Amino acid sequence: MFKKEDCFFVGSFVKTHGVKGELVAKKSSDLLEKYKLESVLIDIDGGLVPFFITPNGLTPRNHATVRILLEDMEDEAKATRFIGCNIYVPFKDAPDFFEDKDELEASALIGFTYIDEERGEIGIIEDVQDYSGNIVLVLDLDGQEVMIPFAEENFIEIDEDEKSITMITPEGLIDLYLED
Secondary structure: OOOHHHEEEEEEEEEEEOOOOEEEEEEOOOHHHHHOOOEEEEEEOOEEEEEEEEEEEEEEOOOOEEEEEEOOOOOHHHHHOOOOOEEEEEHHHOOOOOOOOOOOOHHHHOOOEEEEOOOEEEEEEEEEEEEOOEEEEEEEEOOEEEEEEOOHHHEEEEEOOOOEEEEOOOOOHHHHHHOO
């Protein structure tokens, strides 16, 4: 059984393409193209289900999306059921993803535990948003959405094995969210 904690989040299906079952995925990194994977895991009702990608079934569309044709996906009606589903890749299928990067892609941190240098563990990174080139990590802190800027000067350490990232949080930022 695959667990999200043991996988990279790589994107989500946003629409179908054509009538032969091809799907368009909004990607969060270049992991799919870089590793030329034969299969992916798709989050269906909270469980990760493996699907094989057909030979030549992965086609880059533009910088943000890729077309994927999964095996046994014969028509648009079948493919439509996958719109909105998230796509994952097990760490074991892309073991050097972080090492191979000249620059860390923040979206690969979804699911990682955010650790503040002073406060310790804050929460799980649930999303990464880009505001005109300003990357923001979105965490859940006791049901409260917390947004923390992802700045290189605040970065301390990433631990792939523990799925955690340690950073210096701007002074007073967490306190703003904790005030009633």
